[in-house]
Amino acid sequence: MSDVKRILVIDDEAAIRKFLRISLASQNYQVIEAESGEGGLEQAALNGPDLVILDIGLPDQDGHAVLTRLREWSPVPVLMLSVRAGEGEKVRALDAGANDYVTKPFGVQELLARVRALLRASPAPNAALSAVEVDGLRVDLAYRQVTLNEMPIALTRKEYAVLAMLAAHAGRLVTQQQLLREVWGPTHVEHTHYLRIVVGRLRQKLGDDPAAPALIMTEVGVGYRLKAPLA
Template sequence: MPARILVVDDDAAIRRLLRNTLVRAGHDVIEAGDGRTALRHAAAGHPDAVLLDLGLPDRDGLGLIPLLRAAGEAVILVVSARDAVEEKVTALDLGADDFVTKPFDTDELLARLRVALRHRERSGAPPHIVRRGDLTIDFDTRTVRRGDTDLHLTRKEYDVLGLLARHIGRVVTHDRILTTCWSGGEDPRIEYLRIIIRNLRQKLEPPGAIGSVIANELGVGYRLRADG
């Protein structure tokens, strides 16, 4: 579906590339070269999504994320040359929906944007069933099937997979998974999460195809791939 996209980047060449890519995909594009203009367009233009660079001339893009989040319901994809894990985690924790590192593949960027927009459309009510290829996750019955085969998951495996499925196609940070899936009486450690992910991959992914269903965002978190 066509969407209105706000592109925020101080590099005119990057804005031009993104505009051409988005227009060819059928979207309407608004541009901003600094944070002040971005906030004005976010308030007046009601964009469906924001592609946000972090290196802006008048303010750091990280500080712009909560302001954009407060300005409307637009999904926020950070598109930045910054590749430090800490900055990715911070952006996601502040409210960004995804993080794409420059230089980027335009097809991947469009795919990430489609996933984020679909998730926004469905976010009004939690899903009852999530399907990904031959994988079916039924939240009402707490069952997981691959084709016609029931998969037997532990409670923790189901909790982690269910959280990833509710945000399919989007990265969920380690901290969010640990906070959501481990109760206050438990001791949430990243090592426990890695074991759960390893077990899920053994049950969900074909031999020799590690990461084909659950992708690892190194040092950041995990993503249930939307494709497949």
């Protein structure tokens, strides 16, 4: 198996992509390119890159939104690029899950050093989970799609968010507080009735009998667990 590292560059400026492609290829990295946020997410799902270089100013959605969606299913290191040099912008990106931040224009040697550092710090990002399948239920975390026995299931944003978090930790307990904090926000960690309502709706849509659940199990007073997929 090749040990060549794959780097996904998401940037709408052709000149920047060319500059990065030449610079990274000179260090024997394989470069994958996308010029939009949606295209970048698709390439990330299809190619499992070892590192993502993500521009904040994209035409279809900003890089912060792309990063948020990517972090729903992938721990791949992300190096953000931006012409915005303000401290607040950097803090926002890092708090959202970026691993590093470089301001344009940048020097190629500095960029390559940061790339090497991120790859050393995260040697196996390709273990990222992009989809989970359990007893006919498929949760595609990359494309935000849910099917049951190959039939699409329509979910609300909150329903999908809860199911996606359970799927990302399939087989493991996710506490009520974790779910409430991630889906509703830190000011709602005591509002467990929100969670009970959403889980009830999910079970109804998935045909999961609440009296004898086969997919979403309840750990009373603690949290929920999605059945582990077969190895």
